[in-house]
Amino acid sequence: CAESRKSRPFTVIVEGNIGCGKTTFLNYFQKYNNICVLSEPIELWRDCRGHNLLGHMYEDPKKWSFTFQSYVQLTMLQHHTLPTNCPVKLMERSIYSARYCFVEKMKRDGLLSKPSAAVIDQWFQWLLQNTPINVDLIVYLRSSPEVVYERMMKRNRSEEKSVPIEYLEQLNELHEQWLYHKTLYHCPAPVVTIDANLDISSIEEEYEKCEPHILNKLAVNTRA
Numbered sequence: 598c599a600e601s602r603k604s605r606p607f608t609v610i611v612e613g614n615i616g617c618g619k620t621t622f623l624n625y626f627q628k629y630n631n632i633c634v635l636s637e638p639i640e641l642w643r644d645c646r647g648h649n650l651l652g653h654m655y656e657d658p659k660k661w662s663f664t665f666q667s668y669v670q671l672t673m674l675q676h677h678t679l680p681t682n683c684p685v686k687l688m689e690r691s692i693y694s695a696r697y698c699f700v701e702k703m704k705r706d707g708l709l710s711k712p713s714a715a716v717i718d719q720w721f722q723w724l725l726q727n728t729p730i731n732v733d734l735i736v737y738l739r740s741s742p743e744v745v746y747e748r749m750m751k752r753n754r755s756e757e758k759s760v761p762i763e764y765l766e767q768l769n770e771l772h773e774q775w776l777y778h779k780t781l782y783h784c785p786a787p788v789v790t791i792d793a794n795l796d797i798s799s800i801e802e803e804y805e806k807c808e809p810h811i812l813n814k815l816a817v818n819t820r821a
């Protein structure tokens with residue numbers, strides 16, 4: 598998108614469990630050329646100056662969770678603050694799910710020591726207050742652990758091969774508390790919930806449910 602813009606883009610974050618279909622959702626919106634689509638920078642997490650931090654984290658979470666989540670927070674901040682001329686920015690996950698779902702889980706499991714969790718949280722709180730992290734809409738791809746477990750195993754990502762369904766159950770619980778029941782932490786934007794259990798053949802009509810929320814921001818901006 599070429600037109601130069603003054604205000605920041607309408608920012609949408611796509612949230613949900615491992616295997617819930619975030620990439621499929623992002624791909625659906627690739628057809629609009631003035632949406633800046635930012636997928637999870639998993640390749641950075643797999644190669645941080647030659648180190649596969651994602652692999653380390655799953656191999657020895659007690660030892661590597663802090664290192665991994667500290668880098669995730671940086672890469673998410675880079676996406677949140679990435680300048681774009683596009684009227685809409687669509688991000689896979691966010692600095693919020695990093696803190697409220699993944700760090701929270703590792704903290705509760707004792708995989709992140711209390712001092713490590715404190716340092717990550719101090720960074721998180723400071724960043725929220727002092728950097729331009731603006732989120733306008735959350736798309737919650739709501740799924741059940743059994744469904745996403747099967748998809749995760751079928752996708753067969755090497756680092757995830759020994760992730761137990763219990764991990765997905767607990768991650769699901771945190772997403773539900775944060776985005777559906779809204780009893781966990783503050784929700785930074787309105788939430789549109791999608792039934793992500795739907796099979797790929799019928800999921801597109803489910804996507805159409807949230808298209809207006811996103812596209813009307815395109816229309817407004819292109820008209821202006």
Ligand SMILES: Cc1cc2cn([C@H]3C[C@H](O)[C@@H](CO)O3)c(=O)nc2[nH]1
Nearest residue numbers: 615637639669690691694695699757
């Ligand atoms: C923001 C954020 C994304 C994210 C992903 N992950 C893991 C879950 C998946 O196995 C993989 C790709 O999403 O990385 C994580 O442990 N912590 C995270 N924090």
